[in-house]
Amino acid sequence: MASDSEIPGGPRDVARILVDSPLPQLDRLFDYAVPPELAREVSQGVRVKVPLRTAGRVLEGFVIELDEEDDADRPLSEIESVVSEAVVLPDRLFRVARAVADRAAGSAVDVLRLAMPRRMVRAEKAWLAGPPADAPVIASDARASVSACLDRHPELTDALAQGARVAVDAPPGVSNGLPEWTMTLAAAATHTLAHGASAIVAVPDHRDLDLLDARLRTLVPDAAIVRHDAQQSGPERYANFLRTLEDAPCIVIGNRSAVYAPVSQPGLIALWDDGDSLFEEPLSPYVHARDAALVRQSLDGGALMFCGYTRTTDVERLVGIGFVRDIPARRRASPRVVLGAPQDSPQTGRIPSAAFRSVREAIDSGPVLVQVARPGYAPSLVCAECRSPARCLPCGGPLFAPARGATPTCGWCGRGAMRWVCAHCESTRVRLASSGSERTADELGRAFPGVRVIVADGAHPVQEVDDMPSLVVATRGAEPLAPGGYRAVLLLDGDRMLQAPDLRIGEACLRWWSNAAALAAPGATVHLVGVTGPVARALATWSQPAYARAELAERAPLHMPPVARVARVDGDTPQVEEALRKLRDDVPELASDAVLGPVPLEDVSGRRRSRALVRFDYARGSAVAASLRASVVQAAMKARSRKPRQKSASGRSRAPANTLAVRLDVVDPEL
Incomplete structure (x- = not known):
């Protein structure tokens, strides 16, 4: 039948x-x-x-x-x-992917590619055949350590139990050879795990991930820690993803994509230092990990925690409207910061005399940290006569000095400028216009003879230094950890950092300097050289949230992020104009000055291309995203319906590709 x-x-x-x-x-x-x-x-x-x-x-x-x-x-x-x-896409993960994609005018599949590692057959078969994971057990001594840590933030325990959204100022300093912030996040995650729920902690890079991993392993069993790391092998990454699909609670740690981990009972999502640019997703739909965490917390519940030495304007905006709760520490701890003007002399170079004396006194008791802006020896050169930037004659790229006394080299084509001549005054001599990490180390080595000098930058990664006397010259973000803390911290090139053409450069500099100052030992002095104004005062008084509030107040009249959301639309001029017309029809509530542009871009293959910015309130976000997404889909369908005019490498005809691109929540808008 x-x-x-x-x-x-x-x-x-x-x-x-x-x-x-x-x-x-x-x-x-x-x-x-x-x-x-x-x-x-x-x-x-x-x-x-x-x-x-x-x-x-x-x-x-x-x-x-x-x-x-x-x-x-x-x-x-x-x-x-x-x-x-294998059930690899539970409904909870699809709901998050769909919501994140809709917010960013993107595709759910693109979000799932960020959340789901590539399938590995052997790892999947082993997971299907293996027993389910057991619920972890937290030892009593670990529970005591967690309680002692959470007592520093008296409201945090209640916030975790209530599933609230909180902003926590991390305490500076180092304890037990690890930064204090690792204990704050590990305590919150362990507390969540002890109550039968899973925790997700996202950090910017692998260095922070290693530090957090080391701290967590002192509190919870190794089997309870699931690591999402791009440096892992494919089978290991996929096996860890499959572990998060199980019912047994765990602590997921990783980088920006960790916020999508499909744990069954999320009790906490935490982000460390959400102002780091590594949290900005470079792949479509370009969703910042902070925004993805906010979307997920609104769907799945649980607590959401932003932790850092500084406060981003994005988080401070949420605090200001009452969406996120500010959790102050029971006792305020801050480094001792001294502001000083630069003083050049043959003896001290770029270091003011007061800072020079402080370094000389501190060097006998342990390591001293010197933060500089850029790596290398002399990242930029100028003409010795007219001070014009030195450019490569064949390609026009900037010249730099790779080492002391070395031939200037082009940063674009790599050619050596053996017979360089200035295009403005015909001089043949160049001058070092800036000092990188290697040149600074060279200068300090002459100023402090007999002292060990360590360079830490992208070309010379150093994870940790011992407590012996040394001068550690590091670029921003590459500062090694000193288990006992640095006996002094010297922040150079601050004025040069602030000159970058970036809407959020003040916010970024405050974060770089605060992260370095937090590595100082108790009572050590931090010298900020050559910087005055609101950013310097915020560092000296350790009042980063107040600086974020001031930044928000300045951006409000201009409707710049994060006061308003900004979308960027670029593509062929007719497509951009049609998308903007459709947006006006779909969202008539947009302000008259909401659209900036379009402005022409460089021609590609003879096509006229344009770019426009759209500023809109958060309340209009869903309507704007839906309209722009519809325009992208319409443009793609029109492109495929045209008669094929191009040929692939195999000789087969193909339809012209869609050129309309949309990106929401642009961090630094520029036409």
Whole structure:
């Protein structure tokens, strides 16, 4: 006797599939019939292969929903095969991906590519065959350490229990050979794990990840720590992702993509130093980890914690409107910061005399940190006569000095400028216009003979230095950890850092200087050289939230981020103009000055290209994103419907590619 699904006109099983395709017009669910022979294998969240008639090929996809319909006469393609019985896309992960993509006018598949590592068959089979993970047990001494740490922030324990959104100022300093901030985050994560929920902690880079990992292993069992790390092998990354799908709680630590970890009971999502540019996703749909965490917390609940030495204007805006709660420390701790004007002399070079004496006194008891702006010896050269920037004659690139007495080298083409002549005054001599980490180390080595000098930058990574006397010259963000803290900290090139053409450069400099100052030993002096004004005062008084509030007040009249959201639209001029017209029709509430531009861009293949910025309130975010996304889809469909005019490398014709691109929440808008 035939089953109901085999009876003509009877009910049949239908699966709604999200096709794994980068095409924006395919960012929706497609109905496919479930053949009877696959009925037991097809379940929500599994990978399948389905035919796509418009593409004429078979693609992978994910089963999002299962349903039964009576209209069996509706023509539907059938699922071709089930890739694996592993449920790798639970509904909680798809909801987050869909919400994040909708907020950023992007595709859910693009978000899932960030959240899900590449499938590894052996790792998946081992996970399916293995037993489920056990719930971790927290030792009593670890619970005591956690309670002592959380007592420094008396409101934090209640906030974690209530699932609140909080901003926590991290205490500066080093304890037990690790920064204090690692204990604050590890205590919050361990407290969450002890109450039967999972915690997700995202940090900017692998150095912070190693420090947090080391701290957590002193509090929780190793099996409870799941690490999402781009430096791991493919099978290890995929195995760790599969572990987060299980019901047993865990602590997930990783970089920006860790905020998508599909743990079943999220009790805490925490971000350390959310102002770091590494939290900005460079891949479509370009969602900042902070925004993804906010979206996920609104869907899944649990606590959300922003922790850092400084406060970004984005978080301070949320604090100002009451969306995030400010959690002050019970006792305020701050480094001793001294502001000083630069003083050049043959003896001290770029270091003021007061700072020079402080370094000389501190060097006998341990390491001293010197932060500089750029790596290398002399990152830029100028003409010795007219002070014009020295440029490479063949390509026009900037010249730099790779070492003392070395031939100037082009930063673009790498050629040596053996016979350089200034294009303005015809001088043949160059002058060092700036000092990098290596030149600073050379100067300090002559000023402090017999003292060990250590260079720490991108070319010379150093994770940790001992407590022996030394001068550590580091670029911003590359400062090694001193287990006992630095006996003095010297912040150079501050005036040069502040000159960068960046809307948030003051905020960024305050974060770089605060992170370096926090590595000082108790009672050590921090010298900020050559900087005055609000940024310097905020560092000296350790009042970073107040500086963020002042920055917000200055940006409010200009409607610049994060006071308002900004979208960037670029592409062929007709497409950009059409997208802006559609946006005006779809969102008539936009202000008259909401659109800046469009302005022409450099021609590509003879096409006229333009770029425009759109400023809008947060309340209009959903409508603006939906309108711009619709324009991208429409442009993509028009591009595919045109007669093919291009040929691929294989000689096959293909339709012109869509050139309309949209990016929301631009951090530093520029036309």
